[in-house]
Amino acid sequence: xxxxxxxxxxxxxxxxxxxxxxxxxxxxxxxxxxxxxxxxxxxxxxxxxxxxxxxxxxxxxxxxxxxxxxxxxxxxxxxxxxxxxxxxxxxxxxxxxxxxxxxxxxxxxxxxxxxxxxxxxxxxxxxxxxxxxxxxxxxxxxxxxxxxxxxxxxxxxxxxxxxxxxxxxxxxxxxxxxxxxxxxxxxxxxxxxxxxxxxxxxxxxxxxxxxxxxxxxxxxxxxxx
Amino acid sequence: xxxxxxxxxxxxxxxxxxxxxxxxxxxxxxxxxxxxxxxxxxxxxxxxxxxxxxxxxxxxxxxxxxxxxxxxxxxxxxxxxxxxxxxxxxxxxxxxxxxxxxxxxxxxxxxxxxxxxxx
Numbered sequence: 001x002x003x004x005x006x007x008x009x010x011x012x013x014x015x016x017x018x019x020x021x022x023x024x025x026x027x028x029x030x031x032x033x034x035x036x037x038x039x040x041x042x043x044x045x046x047x048x049x050x051x052x053x054x055x056x057x058x059x060x061x062x063x064x065x066x067x068x069x070x071x072x073x074x075x076x077x078x079x080x081x082x083x084x085x086x087x088x089x090x091x092x093x094x095x096x097x098x099x100x101x102x103x104x105x106x107x108x109x110x111x112x113x114x115x116x117x118x119x120x121x122x123x124x125x126x127x128x129x130x131x132x133x134x135x136x137x138x139x140x141x142x143x144x145x146x147x148x149x150x151x152x153x154x155x156x157x158x159x160x161x162x163x164x165x166x167x168x169x170x171x172x173x174x175x176x177x178x179x180x181x182x183x184x185x186x187x188x189x190x191x192x193x194x195x196x197x198x199x200x201x202x203x204x205x206x207x208x209x210x211x212x213x214x215x216x217x218x219x220x221x222x223x224x225x
Numbered sequence: 226x227x228x229x230x231x232x233x234x235x236x237x238x239x240x241x242x243x244x245x246x247x248x249x250x251x252x253x254x255x256x257x258x259x260x261x262x263x264x265x266x267x268x269x270x271x272x273x274x275x276x277x278x279x280x281x282x283x284x285x286x287x288x289x290x291x292x293x294x295x296x297x298x299x300x301x302x303x304x305x306x307x308x309x310x311x312x313x314x315x316x317x318x319x320x321x322x323x324x325x326x327x328x329x330x331x332x333x334x335x336x337x338x339x340x341x342x343x344x
Binding site for chain 1: 227230234235237238255256260261262264294310312322324328330331332333334336337338339
């Protein structure tokens with residue numbers, strides 16, 4: 001005898017993520033979730049990003065890793081609140097971890113919350129953290145076909161950032177082919193190419209963030225009035 | 226890679242559904258898994274076997290329906306399956322379309338043992 005259930009497998013995570021999303025909206029927080037393979041330059045991009053904000057900006061970072069607080073220590077040098085989530089082996093962040101750490105750090109908006117996910121292109125794609133946007137990084141030392149190999153995360157990301165473009169003269173990587181592959185999976189995906197080392201293209205990324213922050217602030221204002 | 230966590234979330238739901246039905250036996254759980262869900266059916270089945278071994282759920286069957294990516298064309302409104310990453314509508318050639326299937330990660334149904342009275 002068959003009984004219809006119709007439930008999302010991750011319904012508990014989805015419920016917590018919806019509560020986080022509501023909280024971000026109420027408090028005027030722009031939350032973005034950075035996802036990539038290990039070593040694609042998430043931390044380096046965040047360093048460059050934090051350095052670009054005026055010192056009194058309301059910016060915070062949650063950074064996830066299986067072990068060590070190395071990334072949090074790297075990022076704390078820029079003077080903004082940074083908290084390391086050590087997952088102890090779990091290959092992704094989930095909404096419960098984010099909620100707990102936000103409460104423990106006493107985080108409140110308005111402002112920007114950067115979440116640096118665990119380096120992994122597979123598992124983080126399943127877990128909603130209430131973010132306004134998932135952002136996937138692909139470095140030019142990887143293969144152009146990564147969007148085709150890991151379609152889940154490219155399908156769910158609003159923006160793809162090609163990183164380490166200063167290395168383009170030294171590697172056989174076609175940025176055009178990588179973009180074409182990303183658009184096969186997600187035709188509307190935004191794309192930015194940059195180098196955190198030279199700073200080239202970082203201004204485009206800051207502009208992209210600024211536009212998204214404006215949208216979030218309008219949503220919050222619309223909810224209040 | 227995270228199939229153990231997914232399998233354990235599914236078992237929590239099965240446990241909760243079993244508590245709602247005292248006296249009935251759940252013999253199978255039906256799942257829908259999309260090709261964009263980042264879940265491997267083989268790894269999920271393996272994780273299930275490992276998690277349920279020597280537990281009351283040892284004989285629980287897992288039935289997986291694989292859901293390929295499907296799009297609805299914004300031009301002609303037709304629906305089509307995406308084959309070899311070809312996103313253009315095969316009917317009218319429009320490039321804009323909306324994803325309508327392929328992201329599933331759902332528990333669709335439970336199979337209960339038929340009671341003796343009915344058999």
